[in-house]
Amino acid sequence: MKIVVLLKMVPDVVEELEIAPDGKSLDTTYLRMILNDSDNHALEEALLLKERHGGKVCLLAPDAPEVDDALFAALAKGADRAVKIAGIDAAEGTRAVVARIVQALSTADLLPADLILTGAQAIDDLDGLVAPLLAQTLRWSHLSVVNQVRFDASTGVTTVTKEFPGGLRAEFEIKLPAVLGIQSAEKPPRYVPVAKVRAAMKSLQIDSTTVPIAAGMPALEIQSMAKPSAAGHAEMLEGLPEAVAGKLCDVLAAHGLL
Amino acid sequence: MSGNIWVVAALCRGRLLDATYEAVALGRELAENLGTKLEVLLLGHELKDVLGTLGIADAVLCVEHAALADPVPEVHAHVVARLAGTRHPQAILVPQTNVTWELGSLVAGELGVPYVNSCTELRMVEQTLEAHTVLYGGKVEAIVRTKHAPSIFGLVSGVRAVEKGYADHAPATERITEVDVQPTSVQLRRYLEPEAGDIDISKEEVLVGVGRGIETRDNLEVSKELADVLGGAICGSRPVIDQGWLPLSRQVGKSGATVKPKLYIAAGISGAPEHVEGMKGSGLIIAINSDPQAPIFQVAHYGIVAKLLDVLPALTEAIRSRSRRGMKQYA
Known part of the structure; x- marks a missing residue:
């Protein structure tokens, strides 16, 4: 089974985010980038499929700060090959990025493949989701919000479980090749020791491919970006833990909850 | 237009x-x-x-x-x-x-x-x-x-x-009824019903919701103790469920349950839209988070910027001592 996993770096929202002076983008000066959470789950699901059925897991990621660290970590976990798409500007928008991914799949010799897995969403998706748009462009089967992929080697049938609201799940049979938007892997993403990542950095390499900018994509005009206004903000309780606990008890008592 | x-x-x-x-x-x-x-x-x-x-x-x-x-x-x-x-x-x-x-x-x-x-x-x-x-x-x-x-x-x-x-x-x-139907290679096989949990969190009056900020599975114990003294239950946001620290039946949010308890304590939950849609209707929302910019403070009624492991045990103890005092008054 040949699987391509699309990975993307996103700002770490645990850190404080600042708006750039243009008022329309994030200030990248002190921005810490991490692997998009559901992309990490897509990687895990791909590695589980490889363990069960053999094959290869290839990674494709737009170039971004700290992407090499994420790619070497993924190689250390068991991925076979990593390719960066050079020269992508995050401000291009999802449609343009998808067009570049389609080209990169060819130029980096990643096709044919059975599956392309990526995260069901990213925290910076403004103008569309990668998985459905990519499936549509490639004319491959598609489902998103997926939390399990099963392949029956004896029948060649692939079944995919998709999350529905309220804890409901649905099982679909899907023909390959397919693009799947993974919400969560069957198991939590595996941990890889730093020593193994360092070893991967010494012995393995990351390929790079360049593809032209796609023209004529419908773009959005960003007017402004801002941190949420204080409207409706919680009343903040301050003090040492014991003092805060006392104040909270007063609040609970006032609401008839004690 | x-x-x-x-x-x-x-x-x-x-x-x-x-x-x-x-x-x-x-x-x-x-x-x-x-x-x-x-x-x-x-x-x-x-x-x-x-x-x-x-x-x-x-x-x-x-x-x-x-x-x-x-x-x-x-x-x-x-x-x-x-x-x-x-x-x-x-x-x-x-x-x-x-x-x-x-x-x-x-x-x-x-x-x-x-x-x-x-x-x-x-x-x-x-x-x-x-x-x-x-x-x-x-x-x-x-x-x-x-x-x-x-x-x-x-x-x-x-x-x-x-x-x-x-x-x-x-x-x-x-x-x-006349529609242009596109052939598809995706077929629904069956629905998988939600796993029956030990409790139905949508029926609880008090919930302590835990998120990524809880850091380890062992730390769930402090939130469980708080839920116990309040007569409620614990539930979680997606990262806690994905880690397998709480069962799927305890998930609140887009893929999980929608809850409207009288009291929802969001402990270490950042407040991503996918979680908020499942708990916004709660009567009283108290959020505890170490990040002063966490979006959960936009939906909470009361907020505390602090470490969970400092505040949760202190709150549990304060509630215990009040109820002891209350018991004495009526004794």
């Missing part, structure tokens, strides 16, 4: 999801703003008993076909795109539920028109549709404009009161 406003209904096994009514509420505001009509697009097969609550809209376009019985996104998206191609709505609003998750992007992709993800507000400004959207887990709001008609807007759930989009009567209904 002319053309109607469309809301694509989110149906799950023949039942309208609340996000549909929220979308209808926003669609109504926009239609008034533009002086145009609001139409709800209902796709399915043998649709019954769902039209009677959509009266806030001016009309329902009821698209019925056997091929639309199952929620296969590419089939539904193609039908919406073809209808839009002949009827020319100026905006298509799609609630971002798990059922309709792929739909907005697919429709926009097929029509070659802009899509705006995670919208909370829509209005006409200077002859242009302006959308407010949330990014970065709710930490940033962006305002974007699109002049293209139609543009497609994905709507975040849990922003508007469901009641505003809910009516006790049906609007005018147009039935459409």
Whole structure:
């Protein structure tokens, strides 16, 4: 089974985010980038499929700060090959990025493949989701919000479980090749020791491919970006833990909850 | 710009999801703003008993076909795109539920028109549709404009009161049975019912919700002790469930339960839109988070910036000592 996993770096929202002076983008000066959470789950699901059925897991990621660290970590976990798409500007928008991914799949010799897995969403998706748009462009089967992929080697049938609201799940049979938007892997993403990542950095390499900018994509005009206004903000309780606990008890008592 | 406003209904096994009514509420505001009509697009097969609550809209376009019985996104998206191609709505609003998750992007992709993800507000400004959207887990709001008609807007759930989009009567209904069905290689096999948990969190009056900030499975114990003294239960946001620290039956949010307890204590939960839509209706929300910018403080009534492992045990102890004092008073 040949699987391509699309990975993307996103700002770490645990850190404080600042708006750039243009008022329309994030200030990248002190921005810490991490692997998009559901992309990490897509990687895990791909590695589980490889363990069960053999094959290869290839990674494709737009170039971004700290992407090499994420790619070497993924190689250390068991991925076979990593390719960066050079020269992508995050401000291009999802449609343009998808067009570049389609080209990169060819130029980096990643096709044919059975599956392309990526995260069901990213925290910076403004103008569309990668998985459905990519499936549509490639004319491959598609489902998103997926939390399990099963392949029956004896029948060649692939079944995919998709999350529905309220804890409901649905099982679909899907023909390959397919693009799947993974919400969560069957198991939590595996941990890889730093020593193994360092070893991967010494012995393995990351390929790079360049593809032209796609023209004529419908773009959005960003007017402004801002941190949420204080409207409706919680009343903040301050003090040492014991003092805060006392104040909270007063609040609970006032609401008839004690 | 002319053309109607469309809301694509989110149906799950023949039942309208609340996000549909929220979308209808926003669609109504926009239609008034533009002086145009609001139409709800209902796709399915043998649709019954769902039209009677959509009266806030001016009309329902009821698209019925056997091929639309199952929620296969590419089939539904193609039908919406073809209808839009002949009827020319100026905006298509799609609630971002798990059922309709792929739909907005697919429709926009097929029509070659802009899509705006995670919208909370829509209005006409200077002859242009302006959308407010949330990014970065709710930490940033962006305002974007699109002049293209139609543009497609994905709507975040849990922003508007469901009641505003809910009516006790049906609007005018147009039935459409001639549709262009796209062949698909995705087939629904079966639904897998939610795992029955030890408790039903949607029935609890007090919930202590734990998120990524709890850091380790062992630390769940402090939140469980707090839930115990309050006579409630613990539940979690997605990262805690994905780690396997709590069972699926305890998940609150888009893929889990929607809860409305009297008290919800959000412990180490950042407040991403996907979680907030599942707990926003709680009576009293108290948030504890070490990040002063955590979006959960936008929805909480009371907030504390602190480490969980400092505050939770202190609160448990304070409640215990008060109840002891209370017992003595009555002794």
